Amino acid sequence: MDEKLKKKWQSLTGNSKINIPQPGDKIYVPTSLYLGHGMDDFVGGLATVSKVETCDDLPEDHYNHYMIEIEERPGTSYNLRYLLEYQNEWEEKYGDAIAHPDPDDRPEFNTWY
Numbered sequence: 001m002d003e004k005l006k007k008k009w010q011s012l013t014g015n016s017k018i019n020i021p022q023p024g025d026k027i028y029v030p031t032s033l034y035l036g037h038g039m040d041d042f043v044g045g046l047a048t049v050s051k052v053e054t055c056d057d058l059p060e061d062h063y064n065h066y067m068i069e070i071e072e073r074p075g076t077s078y079n080l081r082y083l084l085e086y087q088n089e090w091e092e093k094y095g096d097a098i099a100h101p102d103p104d105d106r107p108e109f110n111t112w113y
Contacts, residue, residue, distance in 0.1 A: 020052060020066060021052060021068060021080070022052065023049055023050055023051060023052065024049065025048070025049045026046050026048060026049070027046070027047055027049055027070070027083055027087070028044065028045065028046055028083070028086070028087050028090035028091055028094060029042075029045070029047045029070060029072075029073070029078060029083065029090075029099050030044040030086065031043050035109060035112075036109070036110070036111050036112025037109075037110055037112050038103065038104030038105065038106065038109030038110050039103045039104065039105055039110055040101075041101070041103055042073055042099065042100070042102060043102045044090060044094055045090075045094040045097035045099040045100070046094065046096065046097065047071065047073070047098070048070060048071040048072065049068050049069075050069050050070055050071045051068065051069040052067075052068050053066070053068070053069075053077070054066055055067070063079065063081050063082075064079060066079075066081065067080060068080050068083070070099065072098070072099045072101070073099070
C-alpha cells in the first residue's frame with residue numbers, strides 16, 4: 001500500500017499498525033440509486049467490512065489492487081482507494097447512520113436487469 005493511502009487509513013482508524021481494513025472494521029460507503037434497477041438502491045453510511053481482496057496481478061499502488069466487500073451489501077465490491085478518498089466527506093454527511101439496502105420495487109424503476 002502506498003504511503004499516502006496508508007497514512008489516510010491510519011488517520012481514519014486512529015491505529016498506526018493497521019495498513020488496510022480487516023473484516024469487522026467500519027468504513028463509510030456511498031449511496032447508490034438506480035433508475036433501471038431500483039431493487040438495488042442502497043443508502044450510504046457506516047458499513048462493516050466483510051472481505052478484503054487484493055489483485056496480485058496488479059502493482060500494489062494500482063487503483064484497483066485493493067477491493068473490499070461489506071456485510072450490508074453482499075456480493076458488491078468497492079475500490080478501497082476510492083472509499084478512503086471520501087471518508088471525511090461521508091463521515092460529515094452520514095454521521096452514525098448505518099448503510100443499508102433501500103429497494104425501490106416499483107416496476108417503472110426496474111426495467112433494466
